Amino acid sequence: MKFRREVSMKKNLLSLSILTLSVMGLVGCNSNNKNSSSTVEAPKYTITLSGSGENREITLQLAERFKATSEAYSGLTFDYREIGEDKVDSDVADWTTGPDIYSYASDKIINLFAKGAMSEVPEDYLPQIEAMGPGAVGAAKFAGKTLAYPYDGGNGYFLYYNKNLLKAEDVSSIEGLLAKATTLGMKVAYELETAFYSMGLLFTFGADWQFTTNSQGAVTNITADFNSDKGIKAGKALVNIMTNPAWQNSLGAPTGKDSTVGEGETAVKTKIVACVDGTWNAAQYKKAMGDAYACTKLPTVTVDGETKNLSSFLGYKLFGVNPQTSSGDATRLSICHALANYLVSKDAQDARFDARTIVPTNREVLALDKVQKMEHIAAIGEQAQYAHAQGALPDTTWTAPTNLSAAVKNGEMTVENVGTYMANFNKAITTLK
Secondary structure (H helix, E strand, O other): OEEEEOOOOOOOHHHHHHHHHHHHHHHHHHHOOOOOOOOOOOOOEEEEEEEOHHHHHHHHHHHHHHHOOOHHHOOEEEEEEEOOOOOHHHHOOOHHHOOOEEEEEHHHHHHHHHOOOOOOOOHHHHHHHHOOOHHHHHHHEEOOEEOEEEEEEEEEEEEEEEOOOOOHHHHOEHHHHHHHHHHHOOEEEOOOOOHHHHHHHOOOOOOOEEEEEOOOOOEEEEEEOOOOHHHHHHHHHHHHHHOOOOEEOOOOOOOOOEEEEOOHHHOEEEEEEEEEEEHHHHHHHHHHHHHHEEEEOOOEEEEOOEEEEOOEEEEEEEEEEOHHHHOOOHHHHHHHHHHHHHHOOHHHHHHHHHHHOOOOOOHHHHOOHHHHOOHHHHHHHHHHHHEEEOOOOOOOOOOHHHHHHHHHHOOOOOOOOHHHHHHHHHHHHOOOO
């Protein structure tokens, strides 16, 4: 995503980095000779981290590993508060006494930034984040600055399919997949009446939104180009998929067998051969499908002669560094950034995967055999390059796409009048509440 600021944030990262090197260098020199007396005492700080209860143990273990990397960190102790990634922006009432380093869900970035809870990532640490790919980079950015350290790229979706009924070439394009499903008398489940899925699709041809903020972090303007040729092509793709007889607005394991989706009056009998869904249903689908279980990235789609991979939403979890707890102490703030950087390093993500099977953002860890053997993690890793980060979101993100899908479902929006509907959609998505 592209961002710009009306008033730039002024932070002296250069002096912060120099101060860090000074402390590290002086203590490091003494550590080369264990028998010499130290002239510089390692700073003593208690660093408070926060995140989910499930991540407490591995996070504290990694913090201790970081401490052991240099005598400059030997004076550190660590505390941990259980604050959900989805609630940290609201549960922390006073950030001057909040956590030093906190885990948060990527769509909380606007609120956290507005509360002054985000310290910009120092330049020396940017290459590690940039190597994670555009999705992770986008999730970490707001107001033109990189503000956090991505460590979990698992909140997204991809294609589950029945490999006993479909071949790899059948799932390479959405047109081919729908045609094969029709031949089999089965359905492709893709919940496009839900904004999480339909909004993801609308990024496919490159349309996007951009934010302008003021110096306090409040969003003052949103611009977008969903009314352009890029947005119109995405709108046509939405129409083409939703009006195909093999498409079905549901979720469900693609067993290829008779099943019922929905409840009560909305329940329908169906046979699903492929389904767009997320990592959270992997175990359930694998159990239901047995040796037919397979998954991969989303297929391509072709509109007006242009072929693109279907886009998706991908939510991340990241570590933010809170500048308010350091109260102008540049050494403390620098150490917090160094720890956050370590927590998303290759070694840390490898250990975190072993402990919690969390989808790594580090591409080297993602490519490891032990990770790739878990098909759903390999699939979401492959889809990540085509995904839009679920970071800063307009107020109407969850309503405008739903209205668009409803218009297709009701037969009101067609490929002939899609331009009008995308113009209205663009107006809705850029409206500030």
